[in-house]
Amino acid sequence: MPKGIFVRKPFTKVHKKNISKAKIGSVAWNKGLKGWLKHTEESKRKMSEASLKRGARPPNNSKPKVEKICEYCGKIYEVLPHEVNERQYCSIFCSSKGKNSWNLGKHHTYEWRLNLSLKRKGKNNPSYIDGRNKLNRRSRRSLRYKIWREKVFKRDNYTCIWCGARNGNGKNVVLQADHNNPWALYPKLRYKVDNGRTLCISCHKKTDSYKKNIKL
Known part of the structure; x- marks a missing residue:
């Protein structure tokens, strides 16, 4: 068997003309179809029954959806039955706006803030570089000034x-x-x-x- 890379010779005009004459009157297999070959309803039903016999899980879109009201914007949206108790918002935007932050309304005392500041001040700070900051700049950024x-x-x-x-x-x-x-x-x-x-x-x-x- 010959080895190497073989490049097909381009068709001549006579060859192309003969191929065109041979296909006159024949109908293309995909004529009238948009995209890939579409299954009929009967074919879809048979494939679904075959998959269920093999123990496959039925698709979620076969279950009727339940309507809910968004707790943030009041919009009506649909969810699957198993998501009724899990979803309270219609979108990620409403979820971020509707939920309160974990530290909302919490304020640390001045003593707590002062102790934390002293622990991270000067040489105790991992980013400390000796002689880098002036005293005036450090004073204006201190907790006492804030x-x-x-x-x-x-x-x-x-x-x-x-x-x-x-x-x-x-x-x-x-x-x-x-x-x-x-x-x-x-x-x-x-x-x-x-x-x-x-x-x-x-x-x-x-x-x-x-x-x-x-x-x-």
């Missing part, structure tokens, strides 16, 4: 004391806790709540203690 800022916001009811701007009613206002006496000039008053005030960004930029306006 607690001071929260107390200032709560005292002013999360409202700018100059223009009265606050979040809500479609408005997104960024509030900042400003020091009456500048941070750099009065280090002993940095964490005094009486030395803080709530301002929006535009009002904060107008103050003399803003970082670009302050004169040391």
